[in-house]
Amino acid sequence: MKIKSDFVTNSSTTSYIIICDGDFTQQDLADLMGVQKGSAFSGLVESLYQSLHHSLNPARSAREIGENYGGDFEAYLRGHFSEEVLRKVLDAERKGRSVFVGSLASDKNMTETFFCCDSFEWENDKIYINALQCVW
Amino acid sequence: MIVRTKSSNTYFLILDQLCTEQQWLTAAGVRPKSPAAGIAARVYSCIFGGMTDVVADYETYYQREYRDFWNFLYWHYMIDEDTLEEIRGVYKSSQRLLYGDIHAAGDYCLGEYIMSEEGFPTIKRILAKIYKERKA
Numbered sequence: 001m002k003i004k005s006d007f008v009t010n011s012s013t014t015s016y017i018i019i020c021d022g023d024f025t026q027q028d029l030a031d032l033m034g035v036q037k038g039s040a041f042s043g044l045v046e047s048l049y050q051s052l053h054h055s056l057n058p059a060r061s062a063r064e065i066g067e068n069y070g071g072d073f074e075a076y077l078r079g080h081f082s083e084e085v086l087r088k089v090l091d092a093e094r095k096g097r098s099v100f101v102g103s104l105a106s107d108k109n110m111t112e113t114f115f116c117c118d119s120f121e122w123e124n125d126k127i128y129i130n131a132l133q134c135v136w
Numbered sequence: 137m138i139v140r141t142k143s144s145n146t147y148f149l150i151l152d153q154l155c156t157e158q159q160w161l162t163a164a165g166v167r168p169k170s171p172a173a174g175i176a177a178r179v180y181s182c183i184f185g186g187m188t189d190v191v192a193d194y195e196t197y198y199q200r201e202y203r204d205f206w207n208f209l210y211w212h213y214m215i216d217e218d219t220l221e222e223i224r225g226v227y228k229s230s231q232r233l234l235y236g237d238i239h240a241a242g243d244y245c246l247g248e249y250i251m252s253e254e255g256f257p258t259i260k261r262i263l264a265k266i267y268k269e270r271k272a
Contacts, residue, residue, distance in 0.1 A: 034170020
């Protein structure tokens with residue numbers, strides 16, 4: 001057993017899933033969020049995009065699926081998200097859409113910390129983002 | 137104008153008049169009913185929720201206890217001299233002087249983001265846009 005006698009900090013991560021047509025771009029995220037050109041929230045979009053892009057992986061090859069779910073993609077989706085999301089992902093794959101997974105951490109920059117602590121599900125006709133898994 | 141105190145959670149707003157949530161959302165440059173509009177509305181609640189009217193409080197409850205208004209500001213809010221001088225340099229008696237705690241509205245992670253070096257410029261941009269437009 002280890003005993004820590006100094007300040008103890010806590011950090012958290014939240015998994016997310018993105019379904020989109022082709023590549024996931026910053027403009028796609030701005031459109032999805034409803035941030036208009038020249039908006040004061042442009043910096044927030046840019047920072048969130050960088051955070052998402054940094055941890056983004058094609059869903060079926062995500063390392064965690066191999067390490068924690070024995071390569072069972074559907075078990076991973078059930079475990080991290082829901083049956084509804086699983087159906088949505090399988091349907092998207094049948095239609096040739098891209099599916100990505102990743103995680104946001106609370107010990108990175110303040111934008112990532114905010115979205116890691118928040119939970120959200122956004123969708124338009126091009127993109128679906130689900131980060132509902134984290135509830136603080 | 138918004139002035140952060142050294143405590144980082146609290147701030148003073150110096151305004152010609154209060155703005156409505158709709159004015160705030162318009163100045164933020166977010167599409168109505170979008171995810172960004174939801175975040176911008178939460179930011180508005182964090183900033184304006186539970187604000188104290190500093191001058192009204194002074195005149196109603198504290199005027200007899202302090203040498204003058206600036207002495208009251210310094211001791212009652214326990215602000216440092218730099219912050220006091222910054223307020224004194226811009227505040228005009230015809231304006232509203234409001235004091236707030238970013239966590240009063242209870243939206244903790246968003247409050248932390250707003251007061252951070254990443255989030256604070258967003259607030260300053262929105263306020264500058266609202267009050268510049270009003271003067272035009």
